[in-house]
Amino acid sequence: MENARMKFYCDESRCIECDGCSIACAEAHELPAGIARRKVITIHEGIPGKEVSTSIACMHCTDAPCEQVCPVDCFYIREDGVVLHDKEKCIGCGYCLYACPFGAPQFPREGIFGSKGAMDKCTMCAGGPLATNSHHEFELYGQNRIAEGKVPVCAAMCSTKALLVGDAESVSNVIRARVAARGGKGFNSYGWDKAYKNQ
Amino acid sequence: MRKYIYTLIALLGFATVAFGAADSQIWGEMRIQNILGYGQEESLKLGAWFTFLQSKYFAWVFLGVLIGVPTVFFLHYKIVGQKVFPHSHNKHYAFNLFHRTIHQVAAVSFMVIIPTGFIIVFGDFFGGGTLVRMAKNLHGIFTIPFAIVILPMALMWIKEAIFNLEDIKWFMILGGYLSKKKRIINATQFNAGQKMWYWVCILGGLVMILSGAMMFFMDFKIEMLHNLTGLSHIDMLRASAIIHNVMGFILVAVFFTHIYMAAVAIKGAIHSIITGYVEEEEVKFLHNAWYKKLKEKGKF
Known part of the structure; x- marks a missing residue:
C-alpha cells in the first residue's frame, strides 16, 4: 500500500475569519506568548472580488524550501509528507523563514542577548523526533495527536470545516464534492499550488 | 554618512528592545x-x-x-617561495x-568571526546543536569590537589607501610576487594589494555588519529602510542573507591573502604591525615611493 500524503486545505469560501484554529492550536500545544503557529489572514483586503480570508501555517510543502536551506540539516520529512524539525539541532539562524513562502517559521527570543532561539512551527500535530508522547516531546513540540489517532486540533476545531487536513485523496474528495455542490465555483485555496505543485 | 550608519545600528538595537x-x-x-511578496510577478x-x-x-x-585560496598560496610558497629581506638594517x-x-x-574579531562563520556554513557537518549555536553567538558577539574599530581604522588609513596610477603597474605584475627576483616596486606606504584589502575590509565590513545585524535582530521596524529600498521586511532579510554570503566569499578570500602576505610571503613582515617598526630593506624594495619620501625627511 502506498503511503498517504498529508495535506492542509483551507476552503476560502467557508472561512469566516473566526481565528478559532489559531487559538485552538496555541491552547493545545501550550505555545508561549508571541508564537502563533497558525494564523488567519485576509489577503487583498478591501478589493472587491479579490478579498479572501484563509488560515495559514506550515503547509508541509512537497519540496519544502526550509529543508533545502537549513545549514544544520535539522529538518526531516516523514513518509506521509509531514515536515518536522529537530529543535535540539536548530541554531535559530532564520534561513528557513527566508525560504518559506508562507512565513511559517517563528523564533522566540532567548537569553540575555536576545538572540533567536530554536525555530517553532506547525508540526501537523505530529510532535518531533523525541520519544512519541513523552513529556520532553510535548515541551518542545506540543501534542502528538497524530500518534494518538486524532485529527490535528486546528481542523478538528474549525467551526465551518473550512480547514481540512488528511491524506491527499480524502481531502480532494471532500473538496470535489463541495465544489460540485457549489456549481463548480470556489476551487481556490491560497498557497495550495505553491505547496504541493499540483501533485 | 558614517554618523548615519551608526545611528542606524543604534536604532536597530532599540527597535528590538521595545518589541512585542x-x-x-x-x-x-x-x-x-x-507572504504576497514571495515569487509574485512584480x-x-x-x-x-x-x-x-x-x-x-x-x-x-x-x-x-x-580549500582553493590556501592551495594557491601553498603552490606559490613551493614554487616562488618567500621573499627574505635582512632585518639588521635601519x-x-x-x-x-x-x-x-x-x-x-x-584582527582578533576576524579570527573569531571567520572560523565561526565557516562552522555555521558547514553546520550539518558539525551536527548542529550546541557547538554550532555557540559559533553563531560568537559570530555575533565578536562583530561588536569590529564595529567599534572599523570607523577609526577607516579614517587612520584612508589617505594611504587611495588608488593612484602607479597601482595599475602594480596590478600588471601583481607586485612582483610571481617571480623570485627582488625588484624595486614604486609603491607608496600601501601598495595596490594592500589598498584593495583596505577597501574590501572597510566597505565589505560595513556591508557585513549591516546585513548581519538585520538577520540577527530580524524582527524590527525602521520605516526609513522600507522607503529607501522599496522592499517588504522579509525581502530585506532575504537580500541581507544573499549579500552576507556573497560578500563573505570575497572578504574571506582577501583575508586569507592578507594573512599569507604578512605572515609567509614576506618573511617576518608581520612584526611590523606587532612592534610598529618596518624594515628599511623591505620599504626600499616593496614601497620605493614611500622610501624616497622617508629618505628626504631623513627618517632612515
Whole structure:
C-alpha cells in the first residue's frame, strides 16, 4: 500500500475569519506568548472580488524550501509528507523563514542577548523526533495527536470545516464534492499550488 | 554618512528592545505582505532566489574558497617561495600604538568571526546543536569590537589607501610576487594589494555588519529602510542573507591573502604591525615611493 500524503486545505469560501484554529492550536500545544503557529489572514483586503480570508501555517510543502536551506540539516520529512524539525539541532539562524513562502517559521527570543532561539512551527500535530508522547516531546513540540489517532486540533476545531487536513485523496474528495455542490465555483485555496505543485 | 550608519545600528538595537508580538514586522499584520511578496510577478522573487542559492551553491563556494585560496598560496610558497629581506638594517616606526591597537582588535574579531562563520556554513557537518549555536553567538558577539574599530581604522588609513596610477603597474605584475627576483616596486606606504584589502575590509565590513545585524535582530521596524529600498521586511532579510554570503566569499578570500602576505610571503613582515617598526630593506624594495619620501625627511 502506498503511503498517504498529508495535506492542509483551507476552503476560502467557508472561512469566516473566526481565528478559532489559531487559538485552538496555541491552547493545545501550550505555545508561549508571541508564537502563533497558525494564523488567519485576509489577503487583498478591501478589493472587491479579490478579498479572501484563509488560515495559514506550515503547509508541509512537497519540496519544502526550509529543508533545502537549513545549514544544520535539522529538518526531516516523514513518509506521509509531514515536515518536522529537530529543535535540539536548530541554531535559530532564520534561513528557513527566508525560504518559506508562507512565513511559517517563528523564533522566540532567548537569553540575555536576545538572540533567536530554536525555530517553532506547525508540526501537523505530529510532535518531533523525541520519544512519541513523552513529556520532553510535548515541551518542545506540543501534542502528538497524530500518534494518538486524532485529527490535528486546528481542523478538528474549525467551526465551518473550512480547514481540512488528511491524506491527499480524502481531502480532494471532500473538496470535489463541495465544489460540485457549489456549481463548480470556489476551487481556490491560497498557497495550495505553491505547496504541493499540483501533485 | 558614517554618523548615519551608526545611528542606524543604534536604532536597530532599540527597535528590538521595545518589541512585542503585536508589532511584529514578520508574523503580525505584515505577514500578509510578506507572504504576497514571495515569487509574485512584480516582486524580486528573493525568496526563491535565496532558496536556490543557499541550497545549491553557497556552501560549495565557501568550501572552494576555504580549500582553493590556501592551495594557491601553498603552490606559490613551493614554487616562488618567500621573499627574505635582512632585518639588521635601519627601522622606521610606522605604526604607533593607536594604529596597532585598532588593527589588533579588528584582527582578533576576524579570527573569531571567520572560523565561526565557516562552522555555521558547514553546520550539518558539525551536527548542529550546541557547538554550532555557540559559533553563531560568537559570530555575533565578536562583530561588536569590529564595529567599534572599523570607523577609526577607516579614517587612520584612508589617505594611504587611495588608488593612484602607479597601482595599475602594480596590478600588471601583481607586485612582483610571481617571480623570485627582488625588484624595486614604486609603491607608496600601501601598495595596490594592500589598498584593495583596505577597501574590501572597510566597505565589505560595513556591508557585513549591516546585513548581519538585520538577520540577527530580524524582527524590527525602521520605516526609513522600507522607503529607501522599496522592499517588504522579509525581502530585506532575504537580500541581507544573499549579500552576507556573497560578500563573505570575497572578504574571506582577501583575508586569507592578507594573512599569507604578512605572515609567509614576506618573511617576518608581520612584526611590523606587532612592534610598529618596518624594515628599511623591505620599504626600499616593496614601497620605493614611500622610501624616497622617508629618505628626504631623513627618517632612515
